[in-house]
Amino acid sequence: MAQYLLSVYQPTGGEPPAPEALNVIMVNLGKLQQEMKDAGAWVFSGGLEAPETATVLQATGSLRPDGTLSSDEVLLTDGPFIEAKEYLGGFTIIEADDLDEALRWGRRTAATIGLPIEVRPFFRVES
Amino acid sequence: MLIRQCGDVDLAEECAQDAFAAAVERWPSDGVPPSPAGWLITTARNRAIDRLRRESTRDARQRAAALLDPGLPEEVGIVTDDRLRLIFTCCHPALAPAARVALTLRLLGGLTTPEIARAFLVSEATMAARITRAKKKISAARIPYRVPREADLPDRLRGVLAVIYLVFNEGYTALDRSELGAEAVRLGRLLVELMPDEPEARGLLALMLLAEARRPARTDAGGSLVRIGEQDRSAWDAELVAEGHALVRQCLRRGQPGPYQVQAAIAAVHSDGPSPDWTQIKQLYDQLLTMTPTPVVALNRAVAVAEVSGPASALELVNGLALDGYYLFHAVRADLLRRLGRPSEALDAYASALTLTSNPAEQEFLRGRIHQCAREAKPMA
Numbered sequence: 001m002a003q004y005l006l007s008v009y010q011p012t013g014g015e016p017p018a019p020e021a022l023n024v025i026m027v028n029l030g031k032l033q034q035e036m037k038d039a040g041a042w043v044f045s046g047g048l049e050a051p052e053t054a055t056v057l058q059a060t061g062s063l064r065p066d067g068t069l070s071s072d073e074v075l076l077t078d079g080p081f082i083e084a085k086e087y088l089g090g091f092t093i094i095e096a097d098d099l100d101e102a103l104r105w106g107r108r109t110a111a112t113i114g115l116p117i118e119v120r121p122f123f124r125v126e127s
Numbered sequence: 128m129l130i131r132q133c134g135d136v137d138l139a140e141e142c143a144q145d146a147f148a149a150a151v152e153r154w155p156s157d158g159v160p161p162s163p164a165g166w167l168i169t170t171a172r173n174r175a176i177d178r179l180r181r182e183s184t185r186d187a188r189q190r191a192a193a194l195l196d197p198g199l200p201e202e203v204g205i206v207t208d209d210r211l212r213l214i215f216t217c218c219h220p221a222l223a224p225a226a227r228v229a230l231t232l233r234l235l236g237g238l239t240t241p242e243i244a245r246a247f248l249v250s251e252a253t254m255a256a257r258i259t260r261a262k263k264k265i266s267a268a269r270i271p272y273r274v275p276r277e278a279d280l281p282d283r284l285r286g287v288l289a290v291i292y293l294v295f296n297e298g299y300t301a302l303d304r305s306e307l308g309a310e311a312v313r314l315g316r317l318l319v320e321l322m323p324d325e326p327e328a329r330g331l332l333a334l335m336l337l338a339e340a341r342r343p344a345r346t347d348a349g350g351s352l353v354r355i356g357e358q359d360r361s362a363w364d365a366e367l368v369a370e371g372h373a374l375v376r377q378c379l380r381r382g383q384p385g386p387y388q389v390q391a392a393i394a395a396v397h398s399d400g401p402s403p404d405w406t407q408i409k410q411l412y413d414q415l416l417t418m419t420p421t422p423v424v425a426l427n428r429a430v431a432v433a434e435v436s437g438p439a440s441a442l443e444l445v446n447g448l449a450l451d452g453y454y455l456f457h458a459v460r461a462d463l464l465r466r467l468g469r470p471s472e473a474l475d476a477y478a479s480a481l482t483l484t485s486n487p488a489e490q491e492f493l494r495g496r497i498h499q500c501a502r503e504a505k506p507m508a
Binding site: 099102 | 219221267268269270271275279
């Protein structure tokens, strides 16, 4: 089994769907997630607050050859790390045998909420 | 099969090459083994085990080596099935179209990276990067090495057929790259053998064979393109024509027409009898246009309309098409204008076509027509 991240991309400043429509989407999404759980595919999922609510922490030191940083000072800035037209609006982590299975869940997620879904494998750590 | 067992496209490919090299070395002296394919598989698998053991500095490698079971039966049948799996893996929709073509040629066609790079007019480094990236995605994202489920098959088969046809066209348009045409035909034959119940696979093979049959007559001694109507039919490869016709008949019996089958039927009508039946060709284009309503198909249909109802009605159809950047659009328009006795307009259209093709044979043909129109356009003294 491998883990995949299904990211939901949302346009910045786009008009959200009307409350009734949003309600239908949320109900359908809930059903899809239940299916994922029943299939043993679901690991975790969540929606994210707007990008303005993000805070970025950045180490100021440069990397030394021994893998340590030259300074442990960390800079704090308001807002998201990347300003973009689309941003990460939420995500689901699933377990799947292969990409085809992950794409099947991703396809259904895209068809349920109507937003682009990026399917990306997690780096596999051999244990 | 090696890919499935190794879980690593590169390793499997290297070991398969090792096995072929060993075969070339040993078979001439030892004789060809009773099951050549089985011998190759066993040899390649043993090489893979050796290499994994040698490199097993990490636990994971050791486990991978343990997974390779040397006791598997040596069945030739499995080999066939594995090539089918490999075709579908190379043509997975999650890979970029250009990468699908490159990977198919590399892993199924056995073409080297420099050969593929030359064929597609990109640098070796670009092609190598493209192939490496595709292989990395296959392994990291776990693109499965298998024929898709029944429900996904029609979609995925379309992609596979498109890749093979793209390879063929690449070799067909560029006249000096006949090896790509031969490779596409070989892949087409393989697909028909592997999926005998897919009429579209058969249709594609028929289409490629009928086009390939005309290759010897496509250029004249001066290297200029010769259009199908003016080709020397005795130069066509009669064997390929016959094989293409037989395949088209098999498709017709199935009665499940698809775009490749209809295009093959058109090619068959073109090579049937001393001159083509344009009414039938036009009817086939009508059918093709309902299946694939693209401007390019509409353009080809207009060529048939010109033969059936005259150039004036065809020109009306052509003028409405949004194909300004396509050289054949201008070439067809030019031809119709020429036939309607409007040489100066034809000349402009041929000139537009000339700026849009880099193929020397096509350029030579267009230059010839431009000279002809220029002579005709001269006001009578």
